[in-house]
Amino acid sequence: MTINSGFKVIKPGIFSLIEDAGRFGQHGIGLTTGGPLDSNAFRWANRLCGDQQRAAAIEVTVGGLVLESQVNTTIAVTGATLPLSINSQPRELWQSHPVKIGDRIELGFASSGSRGYLAVAGGFHIAPIFNSVATVPREALGGVHRDGTALQTGDLLPCSESSTQNQAAAQLRVPADQRPDYSTNSALLRVILGYQQQAFSALHKQLFFSSEYAVTKSSDRMGFRLKGAPIKPSLDGILSEGICLGAIQVPADGQPIVLLNDRQTIGGYPKLGSVLTLDMGKLAQLLPGGTLRFEAISIEQAHNLLLLDQQRFANTVLEVIELDE
Amino acid sequence: MQPLKTISIAGENSLIVYFGDTPSDTIASEVAATAAQLRANLGDRLIDLVPSYASLLVIYDPFKTDHHAMRSAIRQALANPTGTDNSQPSSLVTLPVYYSTESGPDLQSLADNASLSIEEVMAIHQQTEYRVYAIGFAPGFAYLGELDPRIAAPRLATPRQKVPRGAVAIADRQTAVYPAQSPGGWNLIGLCPERMFDPSVEPSMQVQVGDRVRFKAIDRQTFLDMGGLL
Numbered sequence: 417m418t419i420n421s422g423f424k425v426i427k428p429g430i431f432s433l434i435e436d437a438g439r440f441g442q443h444g445i446g447l448t449t450g451g452p453l454d455s456n457a458f459r460w461a462n463r464l465c466g467d468q469q470r471a472a473a474i475e476v477t478v479g480g481l482v483l484e485s486q487v488n489t490t491i492a493v494t495g496a497t498l499p500l501s502i503n504s505q506p507r508e509l510w511q512s513h514p515v516k517i518g519d520r521i522e523l524g525f526a527s528s529g530s531r532g533y534l535a536v537a538g539g540f541h542i543a544p545i546f547n548s549v550a551t552v553p554r555e556a557l558g559g560v561h562r563d564g565t566a567l568q569t570g571d572l573l574p575c576s577e578s579s580t581q582n583q584a585a586a587q588l589r590v591p592a593d594q595r596p597d598y599s600t601n602s603a604l605l606r607v608i609l610g611y612q613q614q615a616f617s618a619l620h621k622q623l624f625f626s627s628e629y630a631v632t633k634s635s636d637r638m639g640f641r642l643k644g645a646p647i648k649p650s651l652d653g654i655l656s657e658g659i660c661l662g663a664i665q666v667p668a669d670g671q672p673i674v675l676l677n678d679r680q681t682i683g684g685y686p687k688l689g690s691v692l693t694l695d696m697g698k699l700a701q702l703l704p705g706g707t708l709r710f711e712a713i714s715i716e717q718a719h720n721l722l723l724l725d726q727q728r729f730a731n732t733v734l735e736v737i738e739l740d741e
Numbered sequence: 742m743q744p745l746k747t748i749s750i751a752g753e754n755s756l757i758v759y760f761g762d763t764p765s766d767t768i769a770s771e772v773a774a775t776a777a778q779l780r781a782n783l784g785d786r787l788i789d790l791v792p793s794y795a796s797l798l799v800i801y802d803p804f805k806t807d808h809h810a811m812r813s814a815i816r817q818a819l820a821n822p823t824g825t826d827n828s829q830p831s832s833l834v835t836l837p838v839y840y841s842t843e844s845g846p847d848l849q850s851l852a853d854n855a856s857l858s859i860e861e862v863m864a865i866h867q868q869t870e871y872r873v874y875a876i877g878f879a880p881g882f883a884y885l886g887e888l889d890p891r892i893a894a895p896r897l898a899t900p901r902q903k904v905p906r907g908a909v910a911i912a913d914r915q916t917a918v919y920p921a922q923s924p925g926g927w928n929l930i931g932l933c934p935e936r937m938f939d940p941s942v943e944p945s946m947q948v949q950v951g952d953r954v955r956f957k958a959i960d961r962q963t964f965l966d967m968g969g970l971l
Contacts, residue, residue, distance in 0.1 A: 440788055440789055441788070441789050442789070443789045443790065443791045443798075443800075444776075444789075444790060444791075444792070444876065444949055444950065445876060445880060445881055445938065445945060445946045445949075446876045446877045446878065446879060446880045446881055446882055446938075447880050545940060546940070546945075555879070555880050556921070557880070557940065608750060608752055608753050609750070610749055610750035610751050610752060610757075611749065611750075611751055611757065655762070655763075655764065655793070655794040655795050655796070656793055656794060656875055656877065656884075657757065657791075657793045657794070657795075657796040657798065658751070658755075658757065658790075658791025658792075658793055658796065658797070658798025659791075659798075660751050660752040660754075660755040660798060660800060661752065662752055662753075663751070663752065680877060680878060681791055681876075681877045682791060682793050682875055682876075682877035682878070683877075687751075689750075689752070690751060690752030690753065690755070692753055693752075693753060693754075715750055715753065715808055718753040719753070719803055719807055719808070722753065722754075722803050722804070723803075723804070726804060
């Protein structure tokens with residue numbers, strides 16, 4: 417396995433980041449997790465390229481990424497509906513594709529959803545920082561240059577040649593019933609009540625769980641700011657405390673903010689609870705104006721759902737498409 | 742009276758322990774000791790910990806344990822915070838500071854508002870042995886408390902676009918050293934030539950939550966000799 421080549425970035429697109437599963441165990445020095453906003457789409461892309469769950473892939477926001485392959489390998493793109501072409505030939509998403517030296521891989525702009533994932537066999541080989549290559553621009557950490565910068569024209573993304581047998585053998589496809597549908601630009605998010613939930617009256621909780629909220633333009637990898645029925649906690653602020661993925665914080669204006677992968681690790685706004693991580697990808701795929709509803713679930717239900725999801729992923733068999741050459 | 746400690750759900754794989762509702766030296770030690778105990782006891786069931794002023798967020802792997810088992814583990818750690826674990830005693834770090842109006846653009850106004858001389862502000866800032874109450878906001882940003890009320894000052898009405906790395910700053914009853922250049926609204930009183938956070942060295946931070954910090958004045962030449970930039 418030699419790593420002297422890879423993919424050259426011809427156009428970086430709107431905002432494309434190298435992400436692995438995330439940076440863990442570093443909250444003590446103030447580092448956030450990073451990692452893919454839609455972890456479900458991310459893991460399928462990696463699964464299509466070999467059984468690699470945590471390998472480094474590219475998170476493409478909105479689209480516009482163009483790469484030139486300098487290696488013979490396999491790629492797959494999942495997530496948002498980004499038109500994929502190889503040498504101007506349209507190619508399916510949620511499916512693996514062989515690429516060879518000189519191929520031009522092009523991702524257009526999303527027609528539904530907003531985050532796509534491009535994985536490669538063996539993952540991109542980038543030196544980790546704090547045990548992860550996840551790019552967190554706000555912290556100036558991770559990515560190809562290890563300094564938090566998004567992909568730039570001319571970047572070389574190192575990856576290894578994948579064995580020719582694998583390439584000739586077959587293409588793999590995620591079964592249709594396992595592919596999420598992002599086209600409605602709406603989502604139902606399940607919530608585990610917690611943190612300062614007792615500071616929100618029964619009436620305000622009812623309002624929160626019965627109202628529709630819209631995603632605003634002030635939404636990024638740190639957090640999604642929502643607009644809708646204001647809910648007011650009985651506390652203005654709290655002593656700053658640790659924030660987990662999916663936490664729903666409510667500042668004084670009563671408009672909830674759901675905190676994502678690049679969230680600050682501590683904060684002082686009251687929180688109602690946290691969104692189930694299985695639903696965070698649905699949230700991250702929404703475009704401004706997308707609508708949301710929330711549903712309360714118990715911690716027992718949350719644990720069951722996590723375990724069932726793990727089983728579902730492990731037990732799903734990828735479809736094999738025989739090449740007709 | 743011993744404040745009541747509670748354990749609440751934070752999310753699907755996180756519990757948060759509340760040690761009280763006001764920060765204090767005692768609570769900071771308890772938070773640090775509990776964090777060390779859990780780190781030693783939980784092995785790969787633990788994903789991460791976020792110690793803060795009076796709380797500890799415990800993030801666990803839901804595929805290796807569950808919230809019932811984690812509550813028990815936390816209760817055990819709380820019952821025996823200084824038990825026979827491998828926790829390090831909190832360390833004391835002394836940070837050099839070049840206090841001046843040149844390196845601290847808010848030093849004069851802070852002194853004026855407090856009806857003190859610049860020398861008095863410097864002396865008071867150096868008198869306290871601070872606790873690291875929390876780390877966050879940015880990588881390596883340590884919140885140190887509690888500041889002597891005589892030199893406490895509210896945040897600037899308009900935050901600066903650029904606060905330099907090493908800036909020694911005051912906001913309310915807290916003080917901190919900016920670990921990297923960033924926007925910021927704290928009052929700047931000097932510069933520290935040492936890096937609070939350096940991703941290229943191990944460990945990348947000299948302090949953790951619960952540790953103690955003192956400041957020691959240095960002159961301009963010493964600051965420059967230590968690699969400080971003006």
